[in-house]
Amino acid sequence: MTVDSSNRPRSPAPTHPPRQTRFSFAGVLERWGVLAAFVLIFTVSAAKQGGDFLNVENFRNLLNQNAPVGILAIGMTLVIVSGGIDLSVGSMLVLAAAVGTTTMNALIGAGWSELPAVALGAAAAIATGVAAGSLTGGLIVLGRINPFIATLGGLAAFRSIALAMAQAGEIRSQSATIFRMLGTGGVPLPGLVNNAGKPLTLSWSTVIMLSIAVVAQWFLSRSRYGRHLVAIGANETAARYTGVAIGWVRFRAYVIMGGLAAVAGLVQSSRMNSVSTSQLGIGSELDAIAAVVIGGTSLRGGFGRVWGTVVGVLILGMITNFLTISGVSPYWQGAVKGAVIVLAVLVQRSSADR
Amino acid sequence: MPVAVAPNTTEHPPPPRRPAVLAAGRVCVDYPGVRALDCVSLGFGLGEIHAIVGENGAGKSTLMKVLSGFSRPTSGGLILDDRPVSFARPADALRAGIAMVHQELNLVPTLTIAENILLGREPRRGVLKLAVDGRRQRREAERLLALLGAELDVRREARHLSVAEAQFVEIARCLASEARILIFDEPTAVLGERETSRLLALLRRLRDEGRAILFISHHLDEVIDVADRASVLRDGVLVAEFARQRRGAHPIDQPHHAPRAPHSAPLIAVGDPRERPITEGTLAESMVGRPLGSIFPPRRPTCQRPGDASAPRVPRLVLRALRPADAPFADASSSNAGVELEIAAGEVVGMAGLIGSGRTELAESVVGIRRALGAVILEGQPRRFRTLREAMGAGVVYLSEDRKGRGLHLSLSSIANTTLPSLNSFSQLGGLRIDHRAERAVTRRWIDELAIRCARPSEPIATLSGGNQQKFALARWLHTRPSVLLLDEPTRGVDVGAKEEIYRLIAQLAAEGLACLVISSELPELIGLCDRVVVMREGRLVGELSREQLDWHDAEVRLVRLASGLSAAAESA
Numbered sequence: 001m002t003v004d005s006s007n008r009p010r011s012p013a014p015t016h017p018p019r020q021t022r023f024s025f026a027g028v029l030e031r032w033g034v035l036a037a038f039v040l041i042f043t044v045s046a047a048k049q050g051g052d053f054l055n056v057e058n059f060r061n062l063l064n065q066n067a068p069v070g071i072l073a074i075g076m077t078l079v080i081v082s083g084g085i086d087l088s089v090g091s092m093l094v095l096a097a098a099v100g101t102t103t104m105n106a107l108i109g110a111g112w113s114e115l116p117a118v119a120l121g122a123a124a125a126i127a128t129g130v131a132a133g134s135l136t137g138g139l140i141v142l143g144r145i146n147p148f149i150a151t152l153g154g155l156a157a158f159r160s161i162a163l164a165m166a167q168a169g170e171i172r173s174q175s176a177t178i179f180r181m182l183g184t185g186g187v188p189l190p191g192l193v194n195n196a197g198k199p200l201t202l203s204w205s206t207v208i209m210l211s212i213a214v215v216a217q218w219f220l221s222r223s224r225y226g227r228h229l230v231a232i233g234a235n236e237t238a239a240r241y242t243g244v245a246i247g248w249v250r251f252r253a254y255v256i257m258g259g260l261a262a263v264a265g266l267v268q269s270s271r272m273n274s275v276s277t278s279q280l281g282i283g284s285e286l287d288a289i290a291a292v293v294i295g296g297t298s299l300r301g302g303f304g305r306v307w308g309t310v311v312g313v314l315i316l317g318m319i320t321n322f323l324t325i326s327g328v329s330p331y332w333q334g335a336v337k338g339a340v341i342v343l344a345v346l347v348q349r350s351s352a353d354r
Numbered sequence: 355m356p357v358a359v360a361p362n363t364t365e366h367p368p369p370p371r372r373p374a375v376l377a378a379g380r381v382c383v384d385y386p387g388v389r390a391l392d393c394v395s396l397g398f399g400l401g402e403i404h405a406i407v408g409e410n411g412a413g414k415s416t417l418m419k420v421l422s423g424f425s426r427p428t429s430g431g432l433i434l435d436d437r438p439v440s441f442a443r444p445a446d447a448l449r450a451g452i453a454m455v456h457q458e459l460n461l462v463p464t465l466t467i468a469e470n471i472l473l474g475r476e477p478r479r480g481v482l483k484l485a486v487d488g489r490r491q492r493r494e495a496e497r498l499l500a501l502l503g504a505e506l507d508v509r510r511e512a513r514h515l516s517v518a519e520a521q522f523v524e525i526a527r528c529l530a531s532e533a534r535i536l537i538f539d540e541p542t543a544v545l546g547e548r549e550t551s552r553l554l555a556l557l558r559r560l561r562d563e564g565r566a567i568l569f570i571s572h573h574l575d576e577v578i579d580v581a582d583r584a585s586v587l588r589d590g591v592l593v594a595e596f597a598r599q600r601r602g603a604h605p606i607d608q609p610h611h612a613p614r615a616p617h618s619a620p621l622i623a624v625g626d627p628r629e630r631p632i633t634e635g636t637l638a639e640s641m642v643g644r645p646l647g648s649i650f651p652p653r654r655p656t657c658q659r660p661g662d663a664s665a666p667r668v669p670r671l672v673l674r675a676l677r678p679a680d681a682p683f684a685d686a687s688s689s690n691a692g693v694e695l696e697i698a699a700g701e702v703v704g705m706a707g708l709i710g711s712g713r714t715e716l717a718e719s720v721v722g723i724r725r726a727l728g729a730v731i732l733e734g735q736p737r738r739f740r741t742l743r744e745a746m747g748a749g750v751v752y753l754s755e756d757r758k759g760r761g762l763h764l765s766l767s768s769i770a771n772t773t774l775p776s777l778n779s780f781s782q783l784g785g786l787r788i789d790h791r792a793e794r795a796v797t798r799r800w801i802d803e804l805a806i807r808c809a810r811p812s813e814p815i816a817t818l819s820g821g822n823q824q825k826f827a828l829a830r831w832l833h834t835r836p837s838v839l840l841l842d843e844p845t846r847g848v849d850v851g852a853k854e855e856i857y858r859l860i861a862q863l864a865a866e867g868l869a870c871l872v873i874s875s876e877l878p879e880l881i882g883l884c885d886r887v888v889v890m891r892e893g894r895l896v897g898e899l900s901r902e903q904l905d906w907h908d909a910e911v912r913l914v915r916l917a918s919g920l921s922a923a924a925e926s927a
Binding site: 218219222223224225227228230231234235237238239240241242243244245302303 | 723741742743746752754759760761762763764765766770774775777778781785786787788790830
């Protein structure tokens with residue numbers, strides 16, 4: 001560039017190199033605020049619970065308790081990044097679990113041995129979830145129905161099918177050991193013992209949730225599919241004018257969500273070894289969405305992170321635990337949770353706007 | 355803290371002028387990593403059209419945002435009517451009589467024109483003043499539109515308006531707020547020739563009524579035509595000022611409402627003792643900071659042009675009776691047989707036409723974004739592209755006119771934007787993994803190749819100026835290695851320097867054998883750049899000017915006549 005010939009004062013002199021990104025408190029808060037909040041709440045609640053400070057067992061229990069919601073929230077992250085929403089996850093969860101256990105019981109009743117029966121039951125559950133997700137995805141993509149409306153329909157319909165299957169009652173699993181083990185067993189953590197001195201295990205549900213989280217994070221940030229999801233969420237029209245197969249990409253997000261809801265259903269029902277069709281997964285769509293939002297994913301789509309969602313799930317879980325231990329009435333817990341959700345969004349938005 | 359405006363009397367004594375009603379004093383604005391405005395001091399007088407020109411990223415929009423309360427200066431301040439003011443939000447500026455007419459139109463699509471114009475200041479009736487007085491609302495809206503010389507049915511919903519009409523409604527809305535100072539951010543960028551001249555006439559009218567008009571434009575001819583004063587920004591610094599010298603007159607003594615002939619005196623540089631009238635060229639040079647040659651690349655010798663090759667060749671792209679299936683003009687005339695067009699390899703064909711003449715729709719139906727009737731023949735093969743992907747696969751790509759809405763993903767990084775159309779070539783393991791390193795390298799290469807100013811390609815592309823965004827928008831398609839380029843308004847909202855580079859790029863691509871269709875509303879651009887220009891009106895091609903005809907002095911007039919349907923028969927004869 002030639003030097004301009006005008007003799008106006010320039011202050012400061014333009015010879016300064018352009019400033020590089022400075023340390024900005026807002027930027028750090030935006031990026032790592034969730035993690036900071038998590039550490040803070042974990043520390044406080046660990047201290048409150050007594051025992052060792054930053055107790056490993058506390059953390060293990062927290063992961064274990066929140067694995068099903070975590071799995072839902074991971075799927076929800078993908079859907080929300082694409083600019084959609086899925087309100088039907090809790091109902092898909094219970095429907096898939098109901099179909100799964102019913103299949104399992106039928107096979108065991110027909111004289112099958114337990115392992116193949118459980119495997120087929122799990123497969124049936126996942127197939128149900130995928131089918132349910134395909135249905136809502138199809139309505140949204142082919143029927144051009146607003147995701148909120150289509151999945152609101154799913155929320156009502158899928159639960160109702162599950163209720164009808166069991167006359168609103170419970171479906172008890174006939175699998176005495178294997179299915180139960182999914183909920184109660186785990187991988188021993190070498191060198192760690194619990195408060196009672198027994199070897200500490202990482203439950204299967206936690207292992208499943210974390211594996212899904214790793215895979216989903218990879219998909220979102222490293223794969224072609226993830227890039228397309230982000231592109232659609234950021235600007236659907238521009239994505240269309242760039243040749244992204246919008247319908248197909250969005251459809252798959254809901255199918256994946258359905259499959260993950262089924263996995264969450266299996267994990268959750270294996271705990272009790274039964275499916276309570278009127279109780280299981282009630283309200284979990286809200287927990288999942290809240291976790292996604294707390295984790296820093298934009299509800300408008302176009303930006304998201306799975307690890308944030310997982311931290312968000314743990315924050316919500318810790319708050320519930322903390323309130324319970326502190327003797328706060330369960331009736332008041334919703335108010336606190338609500339405040340935390342709004343606060344999380346406020347903090348993240350204000351820093352992004354600056 | 356607002357600082358008093360430092361008078362510039364030391365080097366350039368400015369011509370006598372009426373006292374500034376609004377002034378920026380030593381305004382600096384820092385954005386992360388850049389200083390967008392560097393100590394800019396400027397005054398704006400009532401009854402004056404003040405143009406702000408500069409390249410993209412020169413700080414024009416930042417200055418306008420400061421003046422209208424959308425952003426706050428890092429240092430320096432504003433002075434309104436001799437009193438320091440500071441605006442925390444746009445509403446404060448509006449209350450002080452400063453209104454901004456945005457580049458992006460902000461009408462509520464489902465409300466009527468009248469409701470939009472009086473949004474937030476609806477006339478009320480009834481004892482409790484709860485009900486909106488619809489009749490008064492309509493009357494008031496009609497009065498405001500009549501002031502602008504626009505005849506619109508105020509009961510129409512805003513979503514049915516054309517861009518030009520919407521702009522008039524937007525201006526009426528600013529008038530409803532009784533603004534004394536109106537800021538226009540590239541108002542003519544989306545307008546055709548006819549709408550532009552209407553708007554410029556309106557600007558003069560508003561000025562003559564005693565308002566202060568601030569006006570950003572990339573169209574230097576408009577600036578020279580209409581501005582009483584022009585200030586040039588470059589890299590956030592005020593580098594030059596021009597003013598109309600009214601010899602013999604005493605502007606300070608003139609009443610504010612004195613009407614003035616538009617061409618009363620030429621624009622001259624402030625402080626230029628020789629008082630040479632400014633031309634588009636000198637204005638452009640002060641924007642860019644270097645002398646500009648012709649902004650159009652030299653034309654290739656005729657013998658190299660494929661049209662003149664002795665051997666008969668199959669044209670690269672042929673359109674036969676092509677029209678969008680949902681053509682807006684399909685029922686207007688049964689004689690509408692669609693578009694017949696051939697583009698040879700290495701040829702740059704221009705397409706002129708008014709806004710709404712169906713040019714964009716035609717291009718979109720070629721590449722499969724719209725359903726099409728008729729035939730697309732590529733390299734002699736009839737093709738039907740049902741989706742954009744199919745067209746891309748065949749090497750036919752389309753650069754949208756709407757960079758922000760349909761072109762780029764503004765919140766995504768420059769890298770992600772560059773590689774999105776060709777993401778498959780960066781995919782490994784069947785799409786499970788994207789090769790980030792290759793993405794980065796390719797983006798770097800395009801940055802070098804197109805001289806894009808982009809320090810950090812991993813930042814959102816929204817942080818770049820319009821010209822640099824447009825270069826990325828081109829780069830992303832060029833990386834798919836197309837053989838046919840359909841470019842829709844490739845230099846819209848782009849400054850002179852970047853325009854020149856885009857023209858050179860198009861010429862170079864054609865020389866490499868691409869077939870290019872350039873849709874543009876800027877006739878000088880079509881005339882300077884293209885091998886021939888076809889004119890579209892109401893979904894049909896109504897005429898064509900060969901290269902030879904384009905070199906005639908009346909080319910622009912002929913194109914306008916064809917586009918607007920004046921003596922179309924005579925032209926095609």
